[in-house]
Amino acid sequence: MNAIVTAKDLSQIYEVKRGVFAKPLELKAVKEASFTVQEGETLAIVGESGCGKSTLARILTMIESPSEGELVIDGVTIAASGAGSDAKRLRSIVQIVFQNPYGALNPRQKVGAILEEPLKINTKLSAGERRKKAEAMLAEVGLRPEHYGRYPHMFSGGQRQRIAIARALMLEPKILVLDEPVSALDVSIQAQILNLLADLQERLNLTYIFISHDLSVVKHVANRVMVMYLGRPVEIAPKDVLYAEPKHPYTRALLSATPATRPEDRGERIRLTGELPSPFNPPPGCSFNPRCPYANDRCRSERPLLKRHGASDVACFAVDEGRLPGLEKDAA
């Protein structure tokens, strides 16, 4: 297996204007994110709203270019200046499925036109060939050929998400960025879509970057999980390790906040107090320190970097120093 995506110190800074004379505020949506994605695996990116996971999705799909850092996708380097002449090829390699299937499809286009549009722009196929491909893709995602001539409003949420997935697959991409693909769907429909995604991954050898806030969904789909907090990755670990032995205090809190699926598992939760700090004014030191029960003076002044502990990469001084309860000393 080789890395298909390598990100190094990726940052995205937005400038927010405050008026004619005031200096614009800097909002660091993503800060120094470094990670790799292997070919054919599913990397899940987990975090609460405002942690920068959707910004990361926009950088990965080249909707935006990063303000700092370097991103290598399939051997092509993308820097702040963009991808240059390879941009067009890269765009067909990386495709995205958005969260809300009701907003992601143009209500005035028929399903056929929606599916054929990427082909029209990126290939020189004739109308007949395009139609053939679109119909084959409809079958691939579990829709019927007669759906070709219908409008999006005639479909349910789950079917619309199938159309959005079909559109993303039209250019035969290698990487699919899934931005909360099932969070707008009911449980029974969610299961259908997750199964479809698993089937497609096996058949087409796709690499998934699965963005979600739902840890129980992530547990089902991911190979590796990256937990983000306020723009930075705080823990990257293989799925089994992360769920069995979460190291970062934030990961632990997230896991214990997820409702149990059996009434007898109702347990004492780790109660996180407070909310996500404003990204305009992040706290000094570790950005999690105001909510962290293990924070000390070092956490409040210095910023921890991702360090390897066993199979996981964790950015936490408490883990580094081995003063986190429930962790064996030799793990450090």
Next chain:
Amino acid sequence: MPLLSIRNLSVTFATASGPFKAVDGVDLAVEPGEVLGIVGESGSGKSVAMLGLMGLLPPSATVTADEIAFEGRDMRALGARQRRKIIGKDVAMIFQEPMSSLNPCFTVGHQIKESLKVHLGLDRSARKTRAVELLSQVGIPEPERRLSAFPHQLSGGMSQRVMIAMAMACNPKLLIADEPTTALDVTIQAQILDLLVDLQKSQGMAMILITHDMGVVAETAQRVVVQYAGQQVERQKVSTLFDHPHHPYTAALLSAIPERATGKRLPTIPGVVPGQGDRPNGCLFNPRCPRADDRCRTIVPPRQPASLGEALCHYPLEAVGEAA
């Protein structure tokens, strides 16, 4: 005597293509101090039934029932004025989207004090003291300063706390929480659920929790009603529901939760919830049910006894063994 007792509640909407029964024959009995969960997918009529009880439905809706009694008083016989004396005071409701449920034009303090003025007739200074007390009760830091904040200045979790404070203002006996945590992040969801359960215990009030999330039910409720296409398909205690569902729909819903799945693929329920035009004959679940036969497709299923979860099914799953 139950606090709230509803028998055979139905809600019908007059739509352009004819009447549509969104809620069909719902029975509920809520004892003082208990937490009842209502679970179902979107379109199952769980919110509409409660909005019907609160009188918050548009004029196109017709609400019928054999009985709607709150503390033994028949709500159907009350006039609008008297009904409003109970609704908002003894029965309060919090809604799904805290951001859009608060009025953006008024301060938080104004909106909390409104019900104190209308229902309790407190004077200005008493209202202020009570509002500060309520905000600190729901865990909002610096409550006095927050009274003059507008809703857009608050985060989602804070807005939901304000909504809870408003609902708690008159010490209600019954709180209806309609998807109170759906729009919130997991850590905030855990905070809000803890807050609701703490308040429910300390005030001794009853709570109806409407949700689509089986996990939320497992965490908080004592009894569960599972609703499908407007009908209650199963009513059980939460302690037994998760291990021994009796209705095939409940069983399928539980096994579709990713966390409970064992294999690489999730067991799914084929098809979708029937809409207005495609309600099947017989059992409403029959097109999606693996156990359906001709009887299910033609005859409306009977209500099973309590030992079988009061399931609305011809062939309920047995208590032990068969519930796979």
